[in-house]
Amino acid sequence: MIIKAKTAKPRLIFDDIENARAGGKVVYLIGDSIFRGYAVGKFDLPYDHPCFILNSISELINLLSKNNGNKLRACFWGGGMPQILNLNKHCQPGDYVVFEDAGIHPKDFGVLKNYFDSMLGAANLLNGIQPAVLTNFNTNTVPDWANFNIPLDASGKSGNDAIRSAFNPSRDLLIEVDTSFKALREVFTAKLNTDIIRDDGIHPNVLGNVILALLIFTSVTGSPIENVGVLVKELGNNWDHFRGSNGIFEEFNETALTAAIMDCVSLAPTWIKPTKHV
8 A cells, every 4th residue: 555645734843933943943844754754654643642753753853953952943844846835934044945755756867857856946946945855765675656766767867866966066955865774774784683664665664764863963954963862762762662563673772773873873974965054
């Protein structure tokens, strides 16, 4: 069964956007079911659910920010061009728009490149906003419609190549999720005997969500993450809610998990282009 995302009401767990700023910046996540949050197999968990934060990349970014001395706040803002255009009413110079789309698209390199270019172009029209785009991870279980590494033409160029071609280093940030997830799946398998992607091959599990949050936080702040203990604690407190399925089979191992996350922290800057920030 293909799970299709629908636009959810934008929300911030800690404060509304105006109060959350408090002199800081806001990261608007615009995308599909990955940004909406499906790490534990359900969308839109209630605030009091034990896995509410782990199921949401934006809330994980907020958790990281609050525990690393940063005023940055993030929210999921729905998907598609209308949501980007709607930001005119809310965003301020210095904010970020982070965009991902791993959905169904025509298997045509030119069409796909134009689509991502139009989304990044629209974000660049917003006053003083820094756009960022993610490439898409792939697994051996991902269905063909969601495989962004399948060649789309005689040149062998793929959907991820179309995203890279739409990326303009003079205006955008590129977060190489494709490259990073390949490397980090090996890290988490070796250190924890666990995966970072759900069995459907499409959505990250809670560990994959943590990695995406780390990558995005690093890309928009340009600052090293010093406190990963808050992530390890959040995972440890809720491990029994997801252990035994979707790639997470082992007992909780704080030392091994901390080491794997620290590998992600140290390598994250190598998967972000360029290295300059607004």
